[in-house]
Amino acid sequence: MADVISSFKSLSTKMQELATLEMDRLFSDMRLLAENTNVKVYAATRLDSGSSVALKCVQKETTKKTDFLREFYCNSYLSPHPNIVTCYDEAYATEAYYAFAQELAPVGDMSKHVKRGGVGDKRAKRVVEQVVFALEYIHKKELVHRDVCLENIFIFDHGLSRVKLGDFGNAERVGAFVKKLKVRSPWAPPEVSLAVYNEGYYVHSAQDAWQLGILIFVCLTGSYPWSSADITDRHYKSWVAWLKRKTTKMPPRFKCFTPRLLRLLRRLLEPKPEKRYGVEEVYKYLSDPWLLQVDHPGISFDKCSSDIWLGQMWSLQRLVEKKMVDLLHSYLTQPEPVKKESRRCVRFAAEVEAIDIVNLV
Structure with missing residues (x-):
């Protein structure tokens, strides 16, 4: 970890002065792929080589240069792994944005491909195995991704046999103290959900393990297990009660899973981070069936467990x-x-x- 930090400090010092330039001098055919409040991602073609890239542009007004450089370096440092999006060794600054170039995923991200009923047992395992492989590598470097979700898993073929983990804007080293943001997310582990807004918590690889458990559920069903890992959420509350054996009634949303997968999810979606298993635990279950056999395509939920599907018909x-x-x-x-x-x-x-x-x- 010391090597990571010292390398980052060295890079930050070297790159404090990013040359300001106009993107159209380096790239053509820029096309917006995604955006949020302070980030825009474009597909573009390099003028010097003709190769296609993805440009991640972060607003200067809302982003510290050190935070931008930290993400850029973290992605560059982890790029050698086959299941992590490659970050090219080039960072830029425009009048309004900091930007860097990455490899372009030709099929987009997982959020556009997971619909109601999920992607099926085999394809889900393909995706999860590759994400675990990437997370193992990240954790060995004593880093934590902290944002494992569909939007950050990029697809390089339609069969999902080649996917890569990307977006290291939230990545931190193990043990770092970070502030809780005011956001309610079905991906967040309970120790993050319960943290008070603007107060902090310590980063641990167990947070990635929790999000991996949510990813498995989402890939198999096309829905979230709960809206927030908070005891006020009735679906999460029923999961915790079943997990602690306070009831024999299985949460309705988990009835489509085999006993072996339920055993794995018990270990990944364990509320106490110190008892949560690591991401490598998944390897033991890849040869087991994950879904119970059903007479119809997709996953059936009863009325009390209905929620917003990822591929919902209504906006x-x-x-x-x-x-x-x-x-x-x-x-x-x-x-x-x-x-x-x-x-x-x-x-x-x-x-x-x-x-x-x-x-x-």
Whole structure:
């Protein structure tokens, strides 16, 4: 780990002054692939070689240069692994962005390929095995990815026999103290979900193991097991109760899995990080069937476990609109005295704000 840190410090010193340039002097055919509040990713063609690359552009206004350089170096340092996206040894700065070039995944990322019912037993195992191989390598370097999810697994062939883990913007060394961000995510382990906003927690490889468990579930079903690993979430609560043998009733969302896979998920989705197994535990279960045989394609869930599927037919906007219309209808059809009208409006506004998007259906 000392070598990693010293190498990063050396690189940071060397690259503190990034030359400002216009991207169209180096690249052509730039096409937006993805974006969020402070990052844009483009497909582009290098003018000097004609090769296709992915350009990750991070806003200067919201990103410290040291954070950008840390991600760039971390990706470069891990690039030799066959299941980690290759980062080319070039970083740039424009007037508004820091940017670096990576290899372009021709088939996109996993979020565009996992639909309702998942990708099937064999294809799920193909993906998971390659991600485990990458995570093992990362952990041996005493680093933690911290953002294992569909959007960060990139596909290089349609059969999913060649995928790579990318996006090291959240990667940290083991033992680093980081602040909790104000985000509710079905991927986050309980020790992160329970951390107080803007307070910190220590980074550990067990956090990647948890996200690997969620990845297995998502690849096999096309849905999340819960909206948040918090005891206030009824689906997570039922998982913990079953895990601790407080009940013999298996959580409905896990009924499609074989006993062997359930054994693996017990070890990866263990609430206490110190008891959670490492990612390499997955290798012991790759030769076992993961899904129970069913008479129809896809995975069946009962009514009480319905949620938003990754390949949902409705957009989130339509789901929110439907929920708000239902709420409004219930208030308008329940007559109350005029003097209580203002209190009714306040209560309605509070209920609208409390809508849980992940458990709308």
